[in-house]
Each structure stands twice: as C-alpha cells, then as structure tokens.
Amino acid sequence: MKNYLIIGAALLYSTAAMADSITILNSGSKTGGFSMQSTAYSQDLAKDFDITLVNPGDRCVALGNLLPKITGPVLMPWASDYEAVGRDGACVTFDINQGTVVRYDTSPVYVCTRGGDVTKDSGKVGHTVPANGPLARVITELNKEFKTSHSPVVYDGSGDARLAIINGEVDYALLSKKHTGIVMEADSSINCDTSLAVDGLAASTGNKKLAFGFDTVWLVLNADANTTNKIKMSMMEKHLNCNSAIGTWSKCNTTLNSRWDLTVEEASKNWETMVATQR
C-alpha cells in the first residue's frame, strides 16, 4: 500500500512538474481591459503553462495583499496612470524594474467629439477616473492653452464615459483606441481623433502637457531568464495568431500598439517619462 502511495505521489509530482506554473495576476478592475487580457492569456498560455488566474478586481488588493504572497512566476499588467496616482499618494506603487517588462504598450488618448472643436468650443469633457487625476489635468491644460472653459466630468470607466457621449451627457470624451470604433459606430455624429498624441496639439503649440497617452506594461516577476523568455515567446506567438483569445480580443492586434523588444533602459525611460507627465 505504502509503495502505491509513493508511486502515486511521484506521478502527481512529475505531472505537475511537466508544465511551468504561472500566476496571472490582474491588477485592474473586473470589467476593464486588463481583466479581459488576463483572462485571454490564461486561456492562451494554458497550452504551454500551468496557469492560475487571480482576479481580485482591485489594484490595492492585487499588489498590496496578493503579490507579496505569490512566490512563483507571476505575469501581471501595470499602467502608467495607476503608477502616477500611486506616487501621488494612492494605495500602491510598483517599481517595474523589480520584474522584466515583456510587453510595453503605448496608446494615445483619443478625443471623441459630438461635432465641436476641442480648441474652440467649450463643453463638458467626459474622462475616466480619478476625478483629480491626469486626464482632468489635461483638460485644465486645454483651457489654459486655448482660453476655453471646458469642464471635466469623471466616469468610473471607459464604458460609462462612452455611454455619456452617446447619450449626450457630455460634449467630448477622452477614450482609448479600443472604445473609439464602437462609439463612432453607435453614433455617426461622433468623431474621434488623436489631437492629444505627441504629434498633435502638443507639437503645434509647443506645450508638452497636451500630449497624453496610456502606457502599460506586462511584467514577469519571480522568474529566471529562461522562464521569462518562454512566457514572452508564448505571448508573442499568441498575439500573432488572430484566432487566439488575445488575438480575438485585440481584433488581431489592431487595437494595440505593443513593443516586445524594448531594453530595460528604454522601457524604464519611457515609463518614467509617461508617469512624470501624468502626475
């Protein structure tokens, strides 16, 4: 009997050891893009790894409570605006150099309008949380630069901000790329542009504070170089496959602007620059 137990235990151990274990830790909300992508990766990477998806839906819990308790390899997203708000006193900050950045995304904020010109026609501007955060400051900067009197209106997420411009509660909305196509499809009188990109109003006015975007990183933590590389390769492969979960979510990568080849220094420099502009 004892021998059978030992053989059973050995078999179990060897099966478990066949695939590397990874915890995918969502640091965003349960309804947002990070949650969707974490879920997609948990689906896609399950072919190569033993995956545990941890989705508390709250970055304070994810980084403050859970991350310190996870000893094995972790794949986790983190956003520059989270970091900026954290450094300004919110619940958590995270030094991305503690891990390896395997994917670095940059996305400008799109200005969606119901026909007005954001540099001339004052109105209500819907944006995502927090109320006194970086997006609210961009609106203040627009007012300073163009002598407009836009008023910021804060929404809990991009979905709510999207609805607000569709139902006319606001005149403008600041949204990420994934949401713009849907908004324009829902109401043909709404247009979205990249005037807040680096080469937009910031370039034409020389006011760098008018450039705004969301930088996000996907980090691998607690893993050696081999495992990190294996995770990265597996992720890249899934992104190249339009039928994978992440490929489907990202509309075959058309809604993402991902870099996979940034050096540690480049990633760190870009990140710090973006965080600084958002504080």
Added chain:
Amino acid sequence: MEPYLLGIAMGLISGLIPGVGNFVLLLLAWPFLYNFDVMELLIIYVSMASISQFIGSIPAIVFGIPGESSSFPAVQESKRLTTIEEVSKSISGSAFGSAFGGIFVAGLCFYFVQYLELIKHFYSTKLLVGLLLSVCIVMVLTIDNRWWVNLLLIMSGLLLGSIGYNSYLNTEFLTFGVNSLWSGLPLTVVLICLFAIPQILNNINFDVKKLGNSFKIGKVYILNPIYLFFSTVIGFFGGLVPGLTTVFSSISAYSVSLLFTRDPVKRIVVSETANNAGAFSMLLPLLLFGIPIIGSEAILLFLMEQKGFSIVSWDFTNSLKELSISLIYINLIGLCIAWPLSKFVTLFYKINLNALMYVILASLFFVTLYTGHINYNMSYYFICFILLAPIGAFLKNVNTLPLVFAFIVHDKLIDSIYRLSQIIGV
C-alpha cells in the same frame, strides 16, 4: 438543450448558496463554457441569472437566509409571515410573479426591440442620483424602524462603505495604513454580519408550533396585476443600474410597496417579481452598447468576443428576439421548479428550526472563510467577521435593510453626486 441545462444548474447553485454568485460560478464553469457559441452563452447566462432569482427566494422566505443578494426584502419580510399558508402563498406568488416579470420583459423587448436603444437616455447622472436618493428617502419613511433610526442606519451604511480607497475621487478613508482596508470592508461579510445574523437571531425561538397549526397550502397565489405590472417596470429599470442591477430592482420595488401595503406576502411577491424583470434588463447595456455593468457580464462579454461577438457587427434585433423567446422558456422552467415547493412548506417546518438556525449561523461563518479564501484574504475576512458579528447581534431587533442598502450603493451614490456637481457646475 445543453445551454439551458447548464444555465439552470448554475442558477440553482447561485440561488441556494449564499456567497456563491454568478461571477464565481462563471469562473468555475469556464472549461465548459468555452465550447458554446455566442447565443448559447447568452442563454446560459440568462438561465443562470433568472433561475437564481426563482430559487434564491425559497431559502429567503422559508428560513430567512438570502440565497442571493436580491432576496433581502424577502428575508426581511419572512419573519412577518405568521402562518404556513402565508409562507406557501409567498413561494407560489413569487414563482408566478417572477415568471410574469421575466416573460413580460421578454415580450416587451421582443415587440419594442427597435426602441430599446432609447435606454441610453436612462444613463443620465441626474436620473441616477434621483433614483438612488428617492429609494433612500422612501426607506427612511417606510422601513419599520423609527425614521431617525432608518436615517442613522443609512448614514452608518454610507460610512462603513466609505472605508477604503475610493478610486473615483482618489481618496482614502479610515485605512490606517493597513493594506487590506484599502479595498474596504468585504461586502459578503457586511451582509452576513449586519443583515443575515440579526435576521437569524431574531428568528431563533419563534413559535414554530403556532406556525404549523393551520392551513391549506399549495394554493396558487397571484398578485393583483397592477402591482405585478408596476413591480416589473421598477425591476426593469432597476436592472439597468450599473453594479446594482437585480439588488436595486428588488429593493426599490420593495421600498415602494411599503407605501401601499402592509401585507408581507404582497411585499415579497413585489420584490421577487422586480428582481426577475431586472435579471434580463441588466443584459441590455451589454447587448446594445457592449458595456458590461457587473463583473459576471464582463466574463460573459469576454467569452462572447472569443466566439466572434462584436458590438459593431452584432445583429441586435434578431438576437434579442431569439433571446426573448428563450427567456420565456426559462421562466416557465423556473416556475415549474419553484412553484411546487410551495406545496411542501410543512416539510420544511418539520425540521427543528432552532437547531437549523444555529447550523445556518455556523455555515455563514464558513461561507465567510470560504469567500475570504477565494478572494485570497481569509484572515482579513475572519477579522471583519469577528468585529462585525457582535454588532449584528446587537442589532437583532432592528431592520438593518437601510444599512446594507446604503453600504451596497455608497460608491454609486457618492460618485454620481460628485459627477452631478461637475455637470451642473456647482
């Protein structure tokens, strides 16, 4: 057939086990769900959401335990049911009311599908603030405590809800530098300690024999059609409120019913009718605008997108018609499951209820630990339980519904009032 069966099975679990909601169930059922197409996934979800409403009312009415969170009004009124006939009436009335609510909403969606886009106007901050404040005011005036006690309970709920980090306002309140407190007090623990425990302690030692002395049971009880209609309408719009959905449906319909009737059976049926109406309407923002308004819908959206769902190319009209027809079947199935239970009420009361209440109290403690475990923070949940349970015991003679309602809606209320001030320029 498979989607219906899976959805119904998930609805049974979600409705009967406190703390196991649709979000957790969808994650658990993940490996099975990946094999279904978009319409099948929607049928599973609608089946689960509707059946959990049908079933959740049974433990709430019979034993005063909220199987799922929209059953609070039924829990509250259950202790005012003094005869088995009333219990039986409440179960059959809730089953018929729920079926009416679900089928009526399905019928409306089927015939007025081209006008459904108009619900975008419902997502107005002014309207949301108005709705939330109205329900709070009605509660202050109607819940069976003194008005100032109700007001105090609402303020306490808002205060407790405000503990933690508010990502909307980027502020923290009473966190004392403790990481766990940043996420606030856990909803499950607050509901168990400050709602379920007072209810259960209040139920212990009630006169079981007197309850069992009467009556004809198993009669079909159908509420006045006007009540049914209005509770369905309230439930429909309540289901559209982000983050609150069926909970808001049932509590708002219940609050309104307090103005018109003192009959606990009617109040229960009204709230149960409303939450079933809300169980379908809560899907409309997802299907119309691609916006999930609760966590379980976000998982559903993800799964649907994996199967080719895109809001841009989605044939909303035909799909919604198909889904409405499915909803009619599901509600008839729900009726067939829930209604017969009204005939077996005497069997429920053959159990030693006092012993059962102690078992339930112990179970709720384990539900707390389990919920803490699946949220990766068991010790925090345990500490919160230990701290809040005595308060719940102290409040055993108080109707704590205003407190838990305020706790649930606190972020929506505070955030939307702040947003309203931005919109009107105060």
